[in-house]
Every structure is written in C-alpha cells, then in structure tokens.
Amino acid sequence: MLRLTDIKLPLNHEEQAIEHAILSKLNISPSQLLSFNLFKRGYDARNNKDIQLIYTLDVEVENQSELLTQFERDPQVRITPDMQYKFVAQAPDNLNNRPVVVGLGPCGLFSALILAQMGFKPIILERGKEVRERTKDTFGFWRKKPLNPESNVQFGEGGAGTFSDGKLYSQVKDRKHYGRKVLHEFVAAGAPEEIMYVSKPHIGTFKLVNMVEKMREKIIALGGEFRFSTRVEKLDLEPQNEGYKLKGLHLSDNQYLSCSHVILAIGHSARDTFTALYEQGVYIESKPFSVGFRIEHEQSMIDKCRFGENAGNPILGAADYKLVHHCKNGRSVYSFCMCPGGTVVAAASEPNRVVTNGMSQYSRHERNANSAIVVGITPEQDYPEHPLAGIELQRKLEDLAFSIGGENYHAPAQLIGDFLAGKPSSELGEVKPSYTPGVTLTDLSKVVPDFVTESIREAIPAFNRQIKGFAKADGLLTGVETRTSSPICIKRNKDYESVNVEGLYPAGEGAGYAGGIWSAGIDGIRVAEAVALSIIRN
Known part of the structure; x- marks a missing residue:
C-alpha cells in the first residue's frame, strides 16, 4: 500500500472529499483506487477561522510501482511501512528462570505483557493494591479520609497514569513502531478505536481502570503471576568485578524471591526504593x-x-x-x-x-x-x-x-x-x-x-x-x-541493563527513561525484549 501524508481538508468537509483528495493527489481515476484506510487525523488551528484537518492515509491502488516511480521525489507519497509488532524470542519449554517485573505502571504492565506473550511467565510485584481497591483509597483521600502511603495516586496497579488525562502521545523516537503495539493492546482491552488514528489520543481515568484489569487477566491467562501489596526492601547482590550480580529480592513480610532478571519499573515517586538502591551501591545519578x-x-x-x-x-x-x-x-x-x-x-x-x-x-x-x-x-x-x-x-x-x-x-x-x-x-x-x-x-x-x-x-x-x-x-x-518527572536516573547500558548490576533492568519513568503512559509503555516493551534475549542466551 501507499502512505499519503499531509492531506489537508476543511474542518467540515463532505465524506467523499477524502477520496477526491486521493485521486487528485495521485492523479488517478476512481477505478484505479482499490481502497483506503485512515491512519492518522490531526488538525491545524493556527487560523481558527479556517481550521484544517490533516490526514495520513494508507491507499491501495492498481499501479503502485508506477506511482512510486512517478512520485519518488515527493515525501508525501511513500510505501506504507510494516508496523506489525514481531516478538524477538520465545521462551523454552524447560524455562526455570522466570523474570520479575517490579512496579505495575504502564512500563511494568507492558513489560509483563510482552514477556507473557513470549511465554516467559513473569512474576509481577506491586507495592500497592489492585486498581479498583486503589481507586477506592484514592477517592477516599480526596474526600478527606486518611492518606494510605501504599495506595494513592502514585502507588498501585496502573501507576500514576491511571489518575491522569490518559494521554497517548509523546515526542519519543519510535523507529520500531512499538507505540502501535501499545495502542493495539489498549484497544483490545477496551480503549476507544479512535486512539489508533487521532493525532492526540487520550483515554481518561475511568476507562483506564477497566483496561488495566483486562490486561492483568490476559497476563494471568498466559502464565503470569501477580503479587500485590508486596514491596521490594532490598536486592540480594553478589559482588563481581567492579559491580554486582543480582541473585534475588528481599520482599516485605520477610519474603525472599530468587531471580536473575528483574525489570525495575518503579514510578517517579518510589523515593524509599531509590534510597535503598543507592545505599546498596546501584549506580544512580541526579537529573x-x-x-x-x-x-x-x-x-x-x-x-x-x-x-x-x-x-x-x-x-x-x-x-x-x-x-x-x-x-x-x-x-x-x-x-x-x-x-x-x-x-x-x-x-x-x-x-x-x-x-x-x-x-x-x-x-x-x-x-x-x-x-x-x-x-x-x-x-x-x-x-x-x-x-x-x-x-x-x-x-x-x-x-x-x-x-x-x-x-x-x-x-x-x-x-x-x-x-x-x-x-x-x-x-x-x-x-x-x-x-x-x-x-x-x-x-x-x-x-x-x-x-x-x-x-x-x-x-x-x-x-x-x-x-x-x-x-x-x-x-x-x-x-x-513537584512530580513532573523523576529526579534521578538509574543508569543503564546499551542492553538496557544497569551499568553496575548484572540482571537489573531499570525502566520507565522512575528510572528516568520515559515521561507519560505512551513512552513508558514503549520503554517497557524494549526492556522486556532485552530480558527475553538475555534469558535465551544464558
């Protein structure tokens, strides 16, 4: 298919105007246009008396190769890129090294989902409560009930993004189109279809609550395990070379979890965890x-x-x-x-x-x-x-x-x-x-x-x-x-692993690598892929 960009039409245009614009742009007859799909719709409101809608369209035509040659110097006519998500690995049948995801905001949620879809059956730790219980605590605090430090706007299933505008756009570079995977999964979980094509998609709090629950159910069906009200107190580290190797996690209530691959997807408000990590020697910088x-x-x-x-x-x-x-x-x-x-x-x-x-x-x-x-x-x-x-x-x-x-x-x-x-x-x-x-x-x-x-x-x-x-x-x-972004960065290398702790994968907004739901979800996918490949190699 061909992708046409920057097709401008008046705000209140007739429905058939899109087809006419395609025919005019490509200079083809109606019989040569086989089909078209809306990929993106935005608007230009700089002149609010003449607001223009701006379309990106995927078009199927009879003579595609000829048109590509004809428009080879026109940046608005290109081949539609392959944006289908492709899994990088599949867990072995004898998997005995389950990855752990710490934190269940957008980054942790997508890390867990991708790992589960690849068969790695992740264990997910969340210091807060399930999203509906957390919602009760949060709305209760707003109605002047006591603050629950472990269940509020910042902590609990869904992360801080649950109580936001639910924006799904960012300036993050996304050459592998992971953002489309994020949107597809949200739609599958109940988000409006329009988030796939509007230029500034958003969801809103009440819809996010239901979506998070459905995504949790999907992860569980794929073998994932959730542990709520479970906080990481300390890393079990073994010194090696100039750093450490992760062996496991000391959890609240005196639990211990043996593991070698941990995605650290804590939010920007996990201050006690930042302190504990720093005191154990995990390399952290201010930002x-x-x-x-x-x-x-x-x-x-x-x-x-x-x-x-x-x-x-x-x-x-x-x-x-x-x-x-x-x-x-x-x-x-x-x-x-x-x-x-x-x-x-x-x-x-x-x-x-x-x-x-x-x-x-x-x-x-x-x-x-x-x-x-x-x-x-x-x-x-x-x-x-x-x-x-x-x-x-x-x-x-x-x-x-x-x-x-x-x-x-x-x-x-x-x-x-x-x-x-x-x-x-x-x-x-x-x-x-x-x-x-x-x-x-x-x-x-x-x-x-x-x-x-x-x-x-x-x-x-x-x-x-x-x-x-x-x-x-x-x-x-x-x-x-004060919580616009994380005040720290847990530094990682090109393989998304902590620069001085083998097996620890800092991710998302809290670690300093995202800002908002969409970019956090993208980062979660990237890090999940890195963990999956590492487990396969080892």
Missing part, C-alpha cells in the same frame, strides 16, 4: 526536573481562544495548549500535562505533604482546564549534585505546601492577578477550584524558591499573548507541582 503550580481557567475560554467559532465541534473536542517561555533570567517555563475539561487532584504519596497533579475523564466535560506551569531546575544550578538531593528538594516544597495549606492536605492557592501583583488572595473569583480536599488562599511565593516565582510571573503575561485570557485575574494557581 533535571521541574517545579511549579497547577493553573486553572474555564475550559470554554480556552476553546474559544483556540477554535474561535468552531469551539464545540465534536471532531476538535476540548481544546488543549502547549506553551513555552524563555525568561530573562535564563530559566524556561512551560506548560506540562495539560488536562482539558479536567480537575486538579491531590497526588501526595507521603504523609503531611501536599502535591498536585491533573486528571480528566475521556469526555473532558468538566468546567475547568488545568495544566502544570513549571520551571526547569538542574542539579548543577539549583541543588547539590548528590544523586538523591532532588528528592529532598521535592520534599521540602511539599512540606511547605502542607504547612501553608493548613496542615490538613488542603493545597495553597492564589488568584493569578494577585500572584502577578505580589499580594495574598482572600476570595475566589469566577474560576472555582477543582482540587479536593480543598484549597487555602494564600501567597504562593512562600511555597517555592524565588526564581520559580520570578520566572512564572514573567511567563504568564507572555502566555497571555498566545492565549487571550491566560493572565485573567481570577484564574487560579494551586501548589505545589
């Missing part, structure tokens, strides 16, 4: 991350600004945005994890600390839009280059947010106008906070370092020039956002 606030506006305002009179069009859905500003002080401020029609959520995983994040359902029908507005920080510039120093900075800011919020898990908040003017807020405006358990109006400059305040104060008016109303006085800032 940059970002801190800031959640910003909320009325979704209708964002829709109107981005789409104009086309706001509300079902093809476009709720509008999103992606913003970056380079400040005079050398810092960069950017929007992160934008959640159209969503809510700001309490994402704490440690007692007496406040953390915010964003979430939305598939419908994206809530009143507010929210995103993180964060400032990039680096160990070279902002905190000691000790591998765990970033964690301590995160904790310091989360402690301040808890204290200033009222020591009851309310989050400190401030109106945008007051934040820009440098005065505390005392009453809300039109934008009502979506964060539960609740907010405490205050002065957010007390919660973050001065350079964060200075940078965001410069960035918001700049963002207002791109999205009119972004600096609206009664928009709301809520703090603090």
Whole structure:
C-alpha cells in the first residue's frame, strides 16, 4: 500500500472529499483506487477561522510501482511501512528462570505483557493494591479520609497514569513502531478505536481502570503471576568485578524471591526504593526536573481562544495548549500535562505533604482546564549534585505546601492577578477550584524558591499573548507541582541493563527513561525484549 501524508481538508468537509483528495493527489481515476484506510487525523488551528484537518492515509491502488516511480521525489507519497509488532524470542519449554517485573505502571504492565506473550511467565510485584481497591483509597483521600502511603495516586496497579488525562502521545523516537503495539493492546482491552488514528489520543481515568484489569487477566491467562501489596526492601547482590550480580529480592513480610532478571519499573515517586538502591551501591545519578503550580481557567475560554467559532465541534473536542517561555533570567517555563475539561487532584504519596497533579475523564466535560506551569531546575544550578538531593528538594516544597495549606492536605492557592501583583488572595473569583480536599488562599511565593516565582510571573503575561485570557485575574494557581518527572536516573547500558548490576533492568519513568503512559509503555516493551534475549542466551 501507499502512505499519503499531509492531506489537508476543511474542518467540515463532505465524506467523499477524502477520496477526491486521493485521486487528485495521485492523479488517478476512481477505478484505479482499490481502497483506503485512515491512519492518522490531526488538525491545524493556527487560523481558527479556517481550521484544517490533516490526514495520513494508507491507499491501495492498481499501479503502485508506477506511482512510486512517478512520485519518488515527493515525501508525501511513500510505501506504507510494516508496523506489525514481531516478538524477538520465545521462551523454552524447560524455562526455570522466570523474570520479575517490579512496579505495575504502564512500563511494568507492558513489560509483563510482552514477556507473557513470549511465554516467559513473569512474576509481577506491586507495592500497592489492585486498581479498583486503589481507586477506592484514592477517592477516599480526596474526600478527606486518611492518606494510605501504599495506595494513592502514585502507588498501585496502573501507576500514576491511571489518575491522569490518559494521554497517548509523546515526542519519543519510535523507529520500531512499538507505540502501535501499545495502542493495539489498549484497544483490545477496551480503549476507544479512535486512539489508533487521532493525532492526540487520550483515554481518561475511568476507562483506564477497566483496561488495566483486562490486561492483568490476559497476563494471568498466559502464565503470569501477580503479587500485590508486596514491596521490594532490598536486592540480594553478589559482588563481581567492579559491580554486582543480582541473585534475588528481599520482599516485605520477610519474603525472599530468587531471580536473575528483574525489570525495575518503579514510578517517579518510589523515593524509599531509590534510597535503598543507592545505599546498596546501584549506580544512580541526579537529573533535571521541574517545579511549579497547577493553573486553572474555564475550559470554554480556552476553546474559544483556540477554535474561535468552531469551539464545540465534536471532531476538535476540548481544546488543549502547549506553551513555552524563555525568561530573562535564563530559566524556561512551560506548560506540562495539560488536562482539558479536567480537575486538579491531590497526588501526595507521603504523609503531611501536599502535591498536585491533573486528571480528566475521556469526555473532558468538566468546567475547568488545568495544566502544570513549571520551571526547569538542574542539579548543577539549583541543588547539590548528590544523586538523591532532588528528592529532598521535592520534599521540602511539599512540606511547605502542607504547612501553608493548613496542615490538613488542603493545597495553597492564589488568584493569578494577585500572584502577578505580589499580594495574598482572600476570595475566589469566577474560576472555582477543582482540587479536593480543598484549597487555602494564600501567597504562593512562600511555597517555592524565588526564581520559580520570578520566572512564572514573567511567563504568564507572555502566555497571555498566545492565549487571550491566560493572565485573567481570577484564574487560579494551586501548589505545589513537584512530580513532573523523576529526579534521578538509574543508569543503564546499551542492553538496557544497569551499568553496575548484572540482571537489573531499570525502566520507565522512575528510572528516568520515559515521561507519560505512551513512552513508558514503549520503554517497557524494549526492556522486556532485552530480558527475553538475555534469558535465551544464558
């Protein structure tokens, strides 16, 4: 088949316009066009009065070879690549070396699934609970019940991505098309078919819960074993050369699990595990991350600004945005994890600390839009280059947010106008906070370092020039956002193995190799393949 890219049509085009565009592009007659499929659909809304849909199409034609020759210099006409996933190995019948996956976020889930599909019958360890029990604990905390440090937004089956917008796109390079495998498996588990072709697919929390359960059932049917409420306390390491060899895992409740291949797919909030690994000698480096606030506006305002009179069009859905500003002080401020029609959520995983994040359902029908507005920080510039120093900075800011919020898990908040003017807020405006358990109006400059305040104060008016109303006085800032990415990187080699621990495979967001559901799933596939090949070789 041929793949045609960058086929542009008006937003409200007639159904037959796609076929006409193919015939016009290839200069062929209707009889020469045998079939076509939609591969991708995006849009260009830079001119919101004339929004264009942008299609990528797979086309079957009679004279394919002739057309390829005719269009050999046209980058918009190419052979459709083979994107079918191909397993790299098959477990031997006498397998006696079952791999272990630690962590059941997107990375761990796909690592386990790929290993199971290859016949390796993985053992999966998750410190939190099954996704439905975890959901009860999380929603309970939002309703002012006690925080469960092992079952919350960060910990439990599905990982932090379960309570998010469920975005399935990233800028990660994916030359082997592993991302298609991720999407196919999600659709098989109940995700909407449209995630296969829309340019910015998303799922939403409630759909993710059901999907995670179905994927677990598939892994079990293929011989996988799940152990929930089971935390890795310590690695059993044997010194060798200049490093170590993994022999097994010491688990909570005094359990021991003998193993030689472990995929470490812990999330970015597994701080106690990071510390334990570092103290045992696993090589870890500090890495940059970002801190800031959640910003909320009325979704209708964002829709109107981005789409104009086309706001509300079902093809476009709720509008999103992606913003970056380079400040005079050398810092960069950017929007992160934008959640159209969503809510700001309490994402704490440690007692007496406040953390915010964003979430939305598939419908994206809530009143507010929210995103993180964060400032990039680096160990070279902002905190000691000790591998765990970033964690301590995160904790310091989360402690301040808890204290200033009222020591009851309310989050400190401030109106945008007051934040820009440098005065505390005392009453809300039109934008009502979506964060539960609740907010405490205050002065957010007390919660973050001065350079964060200075940078965001410069960035918001700049963002207002791109999205009119972004600096609206009664928009709301809520703090603090600290878990944008892992503050550490567990270094690995070209074979995805720890640089100094044989048999340990750091993976996903917590190890510093992914950012979001889609890229974490891709990394999980890559590492699962590496583990399978290693087991076969050995």
